[in-house]
């Protein structure tokens with residue numbers, strides 16, 4: 001874990017003022033992406049160590065979150081290149097790696113919906129069929145069932161700047177019985 005800690009310390013020490021001065025937004029995004037990529041490579045290698053512990057890595061990232069979010073830069077494409085998003089981007093990389101390792105360990109499973117849900121990955125949409133709608137007075141949810149494993153997903157469109165589709169495990173107990181006031 002010390003190598004990842006060193007990486008994060010290095011990230012804090014990076015010449016972000018200089019980075020901020022890069023005029024070309026594409027060039028800037030490239031440099032930023034390279035940093036994310038270096039992190040990905042490093043975690044890939046480190047995760048192969050027998051005593052590697054993902055929970056420790058998440059905790060480590062969390063402990064750096066404040067420092068990272070205050071780094072003195074803002075990208076020309078600030079929807080992607082943004083210190084306030086950086087910890088989340090690094091965490092997502094770790095989740096993807098953890099998911100792939102878990103998937104390889106559970107190859108005999110019928111389908112990976114359950115594992116995907118557990119590691120915060122989106123399901124393979126081609127295997128999903130729509131089985132209903134719901135709402136909680138805030139979001140409208142579309143309910144899907146996986147044809148391979150019967151896992152039920154609910155989806156909604158996030159109202160942040162990304163407008164991404166968010167997948168969650170469908171749990172009807174959390175929703176009211178009467179869906180009459182839903183928009184859909």
Ligand SMILES: [Zn+2]
Nearest residue numbers: 111113146149
């Ligand atoms: Zn499935």
